[in-house]
Amino acid sequence: MSDRPSTPLLDRIAGPADMRGMSDSELKRLAGELRADVIHAVSQTGGHLGAGLGVVELTVALHAVFDTPRDRLIWDVSHQCYPHKVLTGRRDRMNTLRQKDGLSGFTKRSESPFDPFGAAHSSTSISAALGFSVARDLGGSPEHGLGDAIAVIGDGAMSAGMAYEAMNNAGHLGKRLIVILNDNEMSIAPPVGAMSAYLSRLYAGAPFQEFKALAKGAVSFLPPPFQEGARRAKELVKGMTVGGTLFEELGFSYIGPIDGHDLDQILPILRTVKSRATGPVLIHAITQKGKGYAPAEHAADRGHARGKFDVVTGAQAKAKSNAPSYTSVFAKALLAHGAEDDKVVAVTAAMPDGTGLNLFAERYPSRCFDVGIAEQHGVTFSAGLAAGGMKPFCALYSTFLQRGYDQVVHDVAIQRLPVRFAIDRAGLVGADGATHAGAFDVAFLANLPGFTVMAAADEAELMHMVATAVAHDEGPIAFRFPRGEGVGVELPAKGVPLEIGKGRMVREGSGVAILSFGTRLSEVETACEGLAARGITPTVADARFAKPLDRDLILALARDHDALITIEEGAIGGFGSHVAQLLAEEGVFDTGLKYRSMVLPDIFIDQASPADMYAVAGLNASDIEAKVLEVMGLGQIGKRA
Known part of the structure; x- marks a missing residue:
């Protein structure tokens, strides 16, 4: 791994306020240092790399021009927010990114006042930004921000219907709202559909670099003496490119396309929009995913998600596994x-x-x-x-x-x-x-x-x-089925259809029956090894089906055992609840059966390794072993390391 890059300007930034006295040339140098810092940080932790590298200049410009966090900056999907995190007081914690008790890989309201809205699913930003704009105009409380609302949305996210529902509503309401379309021609996979083709036509007709001084659609923001000349120039360009007709029909003033990596374009346009916009505005910025880091630029996914990697070569450190995913x-x-x-x-x-x-x-x-x-x-x-x-x-x-x-x-x-x-x-x-x-x-x-x-x-x-x-x-x-590698069982030459609604016995035992649904079965097997040392041999079955349930299997387990435990990798209301309903309908609880259902707890569990997350959930082998002992009246045991 390479040493941390030299970043003298970035070292002076404790928060966005420190950027607002910088000259444009200093902001350009800051962007270069920020890009190098993000590459170094992600090389140490892994994470979403390419999207963040594509918005370095946009991130610098937005925080330099707007008064964040009073102005609400909303990232969509938000895996491009790593440069934003560095500039908003979290640089010293970037080595904890996506780790237990560390920084989230997405924006998160509880993490920073600079994250006004959490987002890890796409296409939500315009709806949220419109909500902030309306709250502002209705006198929302100052601690929730009374400034501008700016949504930065990727072209992939713009393909979802929710984005257009929000734009249609925003155009109707006419509220001051700023949307930046971060168009890198690639979300996680290459974009598909008519929207992608439309965006491509916006800048395929003529090189937009030739018109970088012209912000099409921004005529209303110009001083009156310049408006007529700008209108004529706009008509000229309309003959050469398609123009932002779709967005204008939705009620937005359309500006672009502009070079999203050229601060000489971005900064004046953002400043003009900030000072003169009265209604909804869409700024169409063309960017390159993975910009400035060759291994990402040349990757098929433009460096979307990476494990830890060597900065010089881009080679990722990946653990080898004998089992297929x-x-x-x-x-x-x-x-x-x-x-x-x-x-x-x-x-x-x-x-x-x-x-x-x-x-x-x-x-x-x-x-x-x-x-x-x-x-x-x-x-x-x-x-x-x-x-x-x-x-x-x-x-x-x-x-x-x-x-x-x-x-x-x-x-x-x-x-x-x-x-x-x-x-x-x-x-x-x-x-x-x-x-x-x-x-x-x-x-x-x-x-x-x-x-x-x-x-x-x-x-x-x-x-x-x-x-x-x-x-x-x-x-x-x-x-x-889960993420990651399998457990290493021998694979058949070909799968065969299962009988619908029928589970399978895994091991015969007595006293307690464990009915597993999903891949916690391997943890059940490990728990049984520990229980065997205590002379306890549970019966174990694999349910296979949550619906329809294997009634015969479940009722037999209930009849032949003193206790029945179900376990699943899902929330309350799932497999265990259906089993409980069956047992109640059949009057099984009247016989004195002890029943326990092990499910994900009624909380949202923060990022960590899967093993650590399942430890929080209480669904690892030691938890299963403890549950068996508890239901048998033998007390709790400490969790094994």
Whole structure:
């Protein structure tokens, strides 16, 4: 790892107020030092690199021109906020980024007054900024900011419908609001759709560098003597480029495109907008993801997310594993079924690499669809595919499936359409923290009539669940699996369909039965090893299905044991709640059965390693061992190190 770079100007910055007396030339040098500092910091911790490097100049300019935190600066998605954190008093904690008790990888209200709104899901910034603007005009309390509201939104985030709902409302209200479209032609994956094409046309017709002195759409901000000449110049440019017609129709004054790395353009425009804007304004800035760091600039994802890396070479330090990741197992299983059945199609929302569907897209490009950051559309699009006779696999992270829940209910479940939901990143995910935890999908899917909900205990089970989903045409079906590597079990040559609603026995025992749903099964096995040393041999079963439940298995476990414990990587209201409902309906509790349900606690758990997060949740092997002893009346034991 390289030494920390020399940053004499940055060393003088305790907060944005220290930047406001700097000359423009000093701000340019500060931007260079800031970029080097961010590269060094992320090389030590890992994290989202490319997006932050792309907004270094914008970050410097915004904090130099606007009176943050009185002016509210909202980042969208906010993984580009690392330069912002450095400039707002958190530089000395950047070595804790995305670690337990450290800085969040996103903006977070509880972390700093300079983070007025938390964001780790996309396309929320304009809605939030409009809310701040209206609160300001209605006399909101001074401690919540009475200045401008500025939303910085990426072009990928701008593809989601929520951004346009907000812009439509903002244009109608006419409130002073500043939106900066950070257009780097790439979100996590290359952007897709008509919006991407529209943005490309805005600057493809003529090199915008030739017109960098001309802020199209900013005519109303100019002193009156210059307005007529500016209008004529604008008409000239309109003949050469498309112009921001869409944004203007939504009620925004459109300025751009401008070079988002040229402070000679950015600073005068921001100053003019700050001094003269009366209604909503959109500034369209062209940036380069990974700007200024060659290994990121040349990477396929422009350095979006990185583990710890060597600054000189860009080489990442990655731990080797003997087991494949769950995502890769899913991807290869889907490929195999796609080869046998041309009705198998795949849908994702801007996460082809993250969900493994990039492999399916390479092999079957006409059967793989990246809908952009548009989960609502992706779910209903999948419903239409199913209604049309295809076998759609809608592959989403658990945390992002939440964004399409109305469509899951209304367009899929009520119509009993056989959409196959492949739910990646189930459970606690580590460094991305609470915003990306897959905590709620079992609870919000298993309560829907006609839904089949599965969870894989290991990578071999995942292969069987993919096969089960392919064969299932009786209604919607979902299967969930975690982030990271599998447990290392031997994989079958091909998955085979499971009997719907049937679990499996893992080990026979007595006294206490443990019914596991999902990959906590490996922790149950470890707990059983510790219990065996005490002469305790629980029965262990893998439920496989949260819906429909294996009634015969559950009732047999309840009948033949003094106590039953369920365990899952999900929130209250999920698998354990359904088991409790069954036991209550059958009158099992009247027999004296002791029942315990181990679930994620009713809190949002901050980022840490997955093992540390599960320790907070009380779902590791030592916690399971302690729960067995407690239910047997043998008292608590201390957690093993």
